[in-house]
Amino acid sequence: MILGLQIIAVIFALIMIYFAYLHYRRGEINGLEMFFWLLAWTGAVFIALFPEIFRVFSATIAISRAFDLAMIGGFVLVIPIVYSAYIRTKRLEKKLEELIRKDALKGLNEAPKKNKSS
Amino acid sequence: MNIFIVIPVFNESKKIEGVLTDLKGLGLPIIVVDDGSKDSTLEKVKKFQVTVLRHRINLGKGAALKTGCEVAISMGADAIIMMDSDGQHKGEDLPKFINALETKKVDIVFGSRNLSMGVPLVRFLGNKFASVLIVLFFKIYVSDLICGYRALTKKAYMQMNLKSSGYGIETEMVVKVAKLKLRYCEIPIETIYYDRFKGVTIMDAFGVLFNVVKWRIFK
Numbered sequence: 001m002i003l004g005l006q007i008i009a010v011i012f013a014l015i016m017i018y019f020a021y022l023h024y025r026r027g028e029i030n031g032l033e034m035f036f037w038l039l040a041w042t043g044a045v046f047i048a049l050f051p052e053i054f055r056v057f058s059a060t061i062a063i064s065r066a067f068d069l070a071m072i073g074g075f076v077l078v079i080p081i082v083y084s085a086y087i088r089t090k091r092l093e094k095k096l097e098e099l100i101r102k103d104a105l106k107g108l109n110e111a112p113k114k115n116k117s118s
Numbered sequence: 119m120n121i122f123i124v125i126p127v128f129n130e131s132k133k134i135e136g137v138l139t140d141l142k143g144l145g146l147p148i149i150v151v152d153d154g155s156k157d158s159t160l161e162k163v164k165k166f167q168v169t170v171l172r173h174r175i176n177l178g179k180g181a182a183l184k185t186g187c188e189v190a191i192s193m194g195a196d197a198i199i200m201m202d203s204d205g206q207h208k209g210e211d212l213p214k215f216i217n218a219l220e221t222k223k224v225d226i227v228f229g230s231r232n233l234s235m236g237v238p239l240v241r242f243l244g245n246k247f248a249s250v251l252i253v254l255f256f257k258i259y260v261s262d263l264i265c266g267y268r269a270l271t272k273k274a275y276m277q278m279n280l281k282s283s284g285y286g287i288e289t290e291m292v293v294k295v296a297k298l299k300l301r302y303c304e305i306p307i308e309t310i311y312y313d314r315f316k317g318v319t320i321m322d323a324f325g326v327l328f329n330v331v332k333w334r335i336f337k
Binding site: 063093096100101103104105108 | 140151167172173175177181184185188189282
């Protein structure tokens with residue numbers, strides 16, 4: 001059962017590394033971002049294959065199971081990423097709205113000139 | 119009072135001609151904002167004597183309304199009447215809004231639909247739940263929070279400084295009316311639902327609900 005979970009985790013991490021590489025080759029993420037994701041997913045593979053290393057850490061910080069530590073670690077990593085993505089999306093939405101609305105108003109200002117020339 | 123009608127429109131090629139024909143005889147200047155329609159809406163709107171603006175990309179009802187209102191104000195509007203483009207609002211109700219603005223001296227007039235006027239039960243109940251929530255949070259009762267048929271003065275629009283770009287704009291208006299202590303009234307309007315798949319979806323409703331809580335927390 002544990003072996004099955006480990007295999008799934010490793011396959012998932014490898015797929016995610018492939019996607020990171022794909023986005024890097026397309027120029028959608030830069031070298032530093034590619035390095036970050038490579039490091040994160042390699043770390044996940046390492047943890048999936050050698051969970052006993054985790055037990056030492058979990059015992060040190062008084063967490064009874066290594067799995068619990070993995071879950072907490074996952075949340076600690078995911079929450080800032082989601083928050084940062086949310087802020088960036090909001091910022092982009094705002095910029096896009098400004099741009100599109102300015103463009104619409106430009107169209108209105110140009111319309112009377114066209115009428116005059118025709 | 120110089121009154122403009124602002125109509126945001128998105129993919130309403132089947133209904134928009136009917137809406138504009140209905141408003142033809144009223145003699146009020148009309149501004150139509152095409153919010154990135156993919157069908158023939160824009161071509162149909164251009165056949166009428168109206169001011170047409172176009173968002174290249176669909177931004178949402180709120181953004182389209184704000185564009186329309188800003189243009190109306192730049193063209194000299196003292197007040198603006200907002201209407202939906204799907205034909206659910208009738209031109210014959212328009213004089214009620216003008217009358218309320220002119221005689222009751224209010225800043226904003228909310229249109230209000232009710233069950234006997236054709237609102238589906240689920241929407242009616244959802245709307246009432248939201249109204250109760252707004253009363254609890256902001257101490258203002260508007261019976262139909264999301265009705266798109268409403269009128270407001272230029273001064274009220276400028277004061278409100280609306281931020282929402284989607285369907286949340288109607289609820290934001292109510293919240294801003296409460297916060298700014300603007301004068302308001304409600305008038306009953308007739309409504310016809312042609313398409314139950316258009317308009318505010320359950321996901322939009324959750325989004326608006328999230329915003330209501332956000333507006334309450336971050337005053």
